[in-house]
Amino acid sequence: MFGLRDAMFRGERINTTEDRAVLHTALRAPRDAVIEVDGENVVPAVHAVLDRMADFAGRVRSGEWTGHTGKRIRTVVNIGIGGSDLGPAMAYEALRAYTDRSLAFRFVSNVDGADLHEATRDLDPAETLFIVASKTFTTIETITNATSARSWLLDALGDEKAVARHFVALSTNAGKVTDFGIDTANMFEFWDWVGGRYSFDSAIGLSLMIAIGPDRFREMLDGFRIVDEHFVNAPADANAPLLMGLLGVWYNNFLGAQSHAVLPYSHYLSKFTAYLQQLDMESNGKSVDREGRPATWQTGPVVWGTPGTNGQHAYYQLIHQGTKLIPADLIGFARPVAGLSGGLAAQHDLLMANLFAQGQALAFGRTAEEVRAEGVPEEQVPHRTFRGNHPTTTILATELTPRCSAS
Numbered sequence: 001m002f003g004l005r006d007a008m009f010r011g012e013r014i015n016t017t018e019d020r021a022v023l024h025t026a027l028r029a030p031r032d033a034v035i036e037v038d039g040e041n042v043v044p045a046v047h048a049v050l051d052r053m054a055d056f057a058g059r060v061r062s063g064e065w066t067g068h069t070g071k072r073i074r075t076v077v078n079i080g081i082g083g084s085d086l087g088p089a090m091a092y093e094a095l096r097a098y099t100d101r102s103l104a105f106r107f108v109s110n111v112d113g114a115d116l117h118e119a120t121r122d123l124d125p126a127e128t129l130f131i132v133a134s135k136t137f138t139t140i141e142t143i144t145n146a147t148s149a150r151s152w153l154l155d156a157l158g159d160e161k162a163v164a165r166h167f168v169a170l171s172t173n174a175g176k177v178t179d180f181g182i183d184t185a186n187m188f189e190f191w192d193w194v195g196g197r198y199s200f201d202s203a204i205g206l207s208l209m210i211a212i213g214p215d216r217f218r219e220m221l222d223g224f225r226i227v228d229e230h231f232v233n234a235p236a237d238a239n240a241p242l243l244m245g246l247l248g249v250w251y252n253n254f255l256g257a258q259s260h261a262v263l264p265y266s267h268y269l270s271k272f273t274a275y276l277q278q279l280d281m282e283s284n285g286k287s288v289d290r291e292g293r294p295a296t297w298q299t300g301p302v303v304w305g306t307p308g309t310n311g312q313h314a315y316y317q318l319i320h321q322g323t324k325l326i327p328a329d330l331i332g333f334a335r336p337v338a339g340l341s342g343g344l345a346a347q348h349d350l351l352m353a354n355l356f357a358q359g360q361a362l363a364f365g366r367t368a369e370e371v372r373a374e375g376v377p378e379e380q381v382p383h384r385t386f387r388g389n390h391p392t393t394t395i396l397a398t399e400l401t402p403r404c405s406a407s
């Protein structure tokens with residue numbers, strides 16, 4: 001495992017089926033780092049794109065970048081799917097408290113025309129910027145939605161030249177971007193060594209950078225880097241990514257768990273589990289090993305969950321009292337986000353009390369004796385008993401900030 005980890009950080013082609021490096025970690029490397037792919041240091045190119053993104057994001061945020069008619073951009077619509085949607089959409093929600101509230105952001109992914117319709121029906125085309133996010137620029141959903149968005153814009157503005165002010169592309173494929181009709185001057189590139197599901201701190205994060213600003217975006221990259229360095233340097237028995245991975249192997253293969261619940265006690269993390277589903281299930285959705293031989297072990301669980309406390313009133317019953325073993329991660333923050341005040345900030349204590357109570361109940365359950373001691377009639381005792389001993393991990397941070405969100 002450590003050998004593969006180190007090969008990954010060195011930029012070796014550990015993705016053997018696509019013969020590629022797996023180097024999303026280079027996206028958050030400091031300016032003076034040297035990370036080579038095929039003998040070329042990729043860090044200067046990473047920072048050149050980050051600088052271009054920062055310049056563009058700054059101009060949209062300040063109003064200097066206007067639409068074709070000279071109106072200020074008011075809404076940014078990201079069109080993408082999979083990693084080109086889930087990452088920026090999740091991070092935008094997570095960091096909403098840090099976003100420029102004078103701008104609106106929408107994320108369109110589904111090829112169902114209703115998605116684009118609902119995202120644009122109340123918008124003024126002259127004030128709308130579309131970001132077409134696609135690593136390959138061949139994905140049918142994204143190209144279809146981008147084509148429809150261009151028609152929507154041109155129907156209103158009636159001039160092909162408007163496309164240059166209202167469309168930018170995020171991609172590795174300059175040829176396809178040009179074929180689509182977006183000038184490569186309006187393209188922010190990334191590279192084939194960035195896997196789609198790991199891409200939101202590449203150019204794919206442009207919508208997020210416009211929302212939170214370049215400085216906050218860089219703080220987020222710092223958070224990623226802290227975890228990268230921890231993963232490389234921490235000893236095995238204190239290495240959080242390693243331990244969490246091993247716990248997954250343990251639950252799945254030795255305790256027979258079929259799924260893994262991720263339960264954030266933060267409304268801002270409402271899209272976190274959906275993002276993790278791609279990260280984990282697209283990565284581990286395999287039934288052969290690296291050499292193509294049938295796997296004789298469980299490769300990955302079904303990842304699922306929604307924010308607490310909503311789930312408590314829906315499916316927690318099955319976690320506590322059902323017949324299945326469902327390991328769970330409970331995620332919470334000591335402080336509410338800065339934007340909350342008064343009674344709404346005070347509700348944070350109630351939220352966190354729920355998290356701690358759930359962790360306790362899942363671990364220790366409620367024995368028949370405890371239930372009887374509460375005066376529950378004997379015939380009700382089996383129905384009120386919780387067996388406990390459900391594996392959980394409680395992940396606590398001080399506050400949901402850009403740096404912390406990446407960790």
Ligand SMILES: O=P(O)(O)OC[C@H]1O[C@](O)(CO)[C@@H](O)[C@@H]1O
Nearest residue numbers: 081082083084134135136139196
């Ligand atoms: O960014 P693209 O090339 O449009 O791909 C979108 C998504 O499709 C996939 O390739 C798989 O369907 C994902 O890995 C990727 O995130």
